[in-house]
Amino acid sequence: MAECNLESKAFYNAIHQDVLIGSRCKDCGHVSIPQRLICRVCHSDQAEQIEFSGFGTLATFTVIYVPPTEMVEAGYNAKNPYCVGIVALEEGPRISAQIVGLDLADPGKIKIGMPVRKTVVERGPEDKRKKVLAFEPA
């Protein structure tokens, strides 16, 4: 378990340790990802850090043919598109992430609701490699 820290950067520190963290409101039980101190449902400021299983389902997705600079640098373009989506974690909340390990030839065959599990992709130049959350078919 990563150290309890409800500030935003702790999320990526945990990703670097291959752990997916969030928070649970101690008053109403609402679960958030990324973690946050103040509950958006009941406004309590009593939250605890939790760790997610990393399993969930695909809530929605797209396949991007015109990428932003960071993804161009990662090798993506119109002929080599990538999938990005929103995953509903089995603990409830949703998060945005790249979806890897899919055949993108016909995006119409990708199904909302398909089971996925957490993985990590590395991006950026050699000296500034960073780990980013991603999901793959489970």
Place this chain on the structure above:
Amino acid sequence: MTKKLSRGVAVVGVGMSKFGAFPEKHSRDLFVEAYQELKQSVQNGFDPKEIEAFYMGNFSSDHFENQAHLAPIVASWVGLSPVASMRIEDACASGGVALRQAVLAIASGQCDVVLVGGLEKMTDLSAARVTDALALAADTMFEVPAGFTFPGFYASMATAYLDQYHADPDALLKVGIKNHENGALNEKAQFGQRISDVMASKKAKAAQKGLPIPEWADEMAFMKDPKANPMIAWPLRLFDCSPVSDGAAAVLLVSEELAQKYTDHPIYIIGAGQASDGALAERDSLSSVPSAAHAAAQAYEMAGLTPDDIDFAEVHDCFTIAEVMATEDLGFFPRGEGWKAAMAGETARDGKHPVNTSGGLKAKGHPVGASGVAQVVEMWKQLNGLAGGRQLTPRPTVGLTHNVGGTGQTCVVHIFERRS
């Protein structure tokens, strides 16, 4: 308790620059163009010294033009110094929020005459840099690293919408065709071309170059051709996306009691609402824009009107799916029915709920900070019977503007009425 404005607010004149790509112009030049037209449109004229504040919507002159603190510069360029001038930044809703702040300034009694502006100069940057700059309107910590772009966000909403309602994706293409139809009748539009005109011009170009001349059975066939209309972010194609644009718009607001001094045909702002939201992933719905429904509810309540009282609307069609969702968020059609209405032509100029008679962001262009203000220009034109070839008949009485920032982290709605 119903929230009312403490006193009434009226629009007494409007102006906008041509929208498009203008490599020789700075944003301030585009605003001067809009302001010059505004001066002409105020029937009895006005003395610039009467203006007490300048609210200016602009998303990112910092990134697009390497210029922050733009409002005082623009104010100086139209001769307004030392009037209080401020830039409002709420992504693509910057213009609509600037309008709202101006309305509140007048309603509060602190100002009687306020200039509202919106401007953006986007085309100096490469397409990739524009994509990067626009992505700053999303959560750069938790959304952008996933690989999302703005077409990508709306494409994901489209995927969710089409799946949830088993909707026909052709409905999205219909929205694009309709907005180009309207834009062809707007001399200020970036794309003054119907899709059939685009097809003819592609054929002519191929013939000129001695290339095989492409053949399409009709506009829908063109829209489905991956060469003519390539995929940007599945399922959204090029003609589902609003363009990168330069442009500016200006509106003069005065207190209701002063309106007749300036013009015999003011239009009155009778409803205003604004709401916010978190990142797309944390919303309960991925197939609607909840902040739009909240903002609309406030505006309808203030105006004492229902969606059926709205004769026409200018909505934020940054992508075709956004227009479909807007027509549901605003209550024109039930949830899951917006796509059917688009298919059936109910949002066309001769339909039950005309939407984006100006051509919308899609065809008119989307200089982001200007869009929310340019929507008011269309309100003025339609309500006053000045919309030329795209004029609605009978002349409408009540119109609505809907301006969204990001994926709906901000939405601002206004309702306008004529009384003459």
